[in-house]
Amino acid sequence: MERGDLADQLFENYGGYRENLIKASLIHHDDIKNILSDLGKSALFKVEEIGRSVEGREIFSITFGTGKTDILAWSQMHGDEPTATAALFDLLKFFSACDSFDPLRKELLSKLKFHFIPMLNPDGARLFQRENAFNIDINRDALRLESNESKLLWNYAEKADPEFCFNLHDQNSYYTSGRSGKHSTISLLAPPSDHLKSINYAREKSMQVILKIEEALKKFIPGGIARYSDDHEPRSFGDNFIKNGRSSILIESGYFKSDPDKEFVRKLNFISLITAFVSIAGRDFEKINYTEYFNIPENQEMLFDLLLRNLILKMNGSEFKIDIGINRKKKYDPATKKFFYSSTIQEVGDLSFHSGIEEYNFENHIIISSGKIAADEPADLVLTGREKVVIKNGFIIKD
Ligand SMILES: [Zn+2]
Numbered sequence: 001m002e003r004g005d006l007a008d009q010l011f012e013n014y015g016g017y018r019e020n021l022i023k024a025s026l027i028h029h030d031d032i033k034n035i036l037s038d039l040g041k042s043a044l045f046k047v048e049e050i051g052r053s054v055e056g057r058e059i060f061s062i063t064f065g066t067g068k069t070d071i072l073a074w075s076q077m078h079g080d081e082p083t084a085t086a087a088l089f090d091l092l093k094f095f096s097a098c099d100s101f102d103p104l105r106k107e108l109l110s111k112l113k114f115h116f117i118p119m120l121n122p123d124g125a126r127l128f129q130r131e132n133a134f135n136i137d138i139n140r141d142a143l144r145l146e147s148n149e150s151k152l153l154w155n156y157a158e159k160a161d162p163e164f165c166f167n168l169h170d171q172n173s174y175y176t177s178g179r180s181g182k183h184s185t186i187s188l189l190a191p192p193s194d195h196l197k198s199i200n201y202a203r204e205k206s207m208q209v210i211l212k213i214e215e216a217l218k219k220f221i222p223g224g225i226a227r228y229s230d231d232h233e234p235r236s237f238g239d240n241f242i243k244n245g246r247s248s249i250l251i252e253s254g255y256f257k258s259d260p261d262k263e264f265v266r267k268l269n270f271i272s273l274i275t276a277f278v279s280i281a282g283r284d285f286e287k288i289n290y291t292e293y294f295n296i297p298e299n300q301e302m303l304f305d306l307l308l309r310n311l312i313l314k315m316n317g318s319e320f321k322i323d324i325g326i327n328r329k330k331k332y333d334p335a336t337k338k339f340f341y342s343s344t345i346q347e348v349g350d351l352s353f354h355s356g357i358e359e360y361n362f363e364n365h366i367i368i369s370s371g372k373i374a375a376d377e378p379a380d381l382v383l384t385g386r387e388k389v390v391i392k393n394g395f396i397i398k399d
Helices: 003-016 029-039 081-095 102-111 122-127 146-159 201-217 236-242 262-282 290-295
Strands: 046-052 058-064 069-075 112-117 164-170 174-175 186-191 225-227 247-253 299-301 303-313 318-333 339-347 353-362 365-372 381-384 388-392 393-399
Touching: 003 201, 029 046, 029 058, 029 081, 029 122, 046 146, 058 146, 069 081, 069 146, 069 262, 081 164, 081 247, 081 262, 102 112, 102 262, 112 146, 112 262, 146 236, 164 174, 164 201, 164 236, 164 262, 174 225, 174 303, 186 201, 186 262, 186 339, 201 236, 201 247, 201 262, 225 388, 236 247, 247 262, 299 388, 303 339, 303 381
Parallel strands: 069 112, 069 164, 164 247, 186 225, 303 353, 303 365
Antiparallel strands: 046 058, 058 112, 174 299, 186 247, 303 318, 318 339, 365 381, 381 388, 388 393
């Protein structure tokens, strides 16, 4: 198989490796437990319970491969970010298969040893919330190691001693790649180990592997790859792993048009990770000039779910022209097991440099009633112009 075509071939053949028992939009602990109990019977994988969450749910590792280079990948440390959990299960299915990719599998399994920890935060996953059971962000607990989940990840890395770590997340839909107005569908970060954003050898290697991922993905999402903000976060895992000499790569699954359930972005995760593994196994990332990393456009928060332009606000006998940016937050109700949306007016004023995933020019429309314009308040608006327009929960309902 020609290596140059690898990303294309993975793209074309992905359907055969998709783990059809889970969806990228919502994954619960029971979903992965059922798959893992089957997977544990395979001679290839060692499935182990490595600890329990605060509420007592099992957290698992899956190890496979016999190589000297250890690779650690974990997902869903934020409970409401399940896309990469699905991709990790796709990878397990890929490694279980026998087909024309066999020479590649054999090479990866002989040079690398994989450690996957899918769903590090099962308590958060149950509620579809970022934080763990006592509402702390696990990715701000890498120093204090107060929660079970953080302790477990840190101790696991100490024991496995990975050269590369993959920290897998979802980001919201409001990021663009630079100021292009294009969605940032995948954003990548080689985290810094200090506020000076120093580049040690571990970070340099992360940047090189990121450039390999970017090269593989750009044909599928031209202009849709961004570099996540490299402000140092002293409490996060990636920054601390890099500090301790472990190369770390953050992959954020973002928004892609016509992909509300993130199945396409899941597939991009699958391609990203195999690309990275191949590059690490063959050490070909070492030939890359790491400074090119800074040419990847930075993630910018320039989008709203709904952008209403050129509205007229009447107040105290005067008229003001304003744009309104509204965001919809996807929320999950564990009781009904259904998603719903609640909206906020995120910003009001001159939004001519921003874009909307949905945009409307409401020139000559007057705001006749509105909810409070504050971050936490519902964004309900009624406009009048050629027609009456009602906006509820971030969606336009025309009267
Ligand atoms: Zn996250």
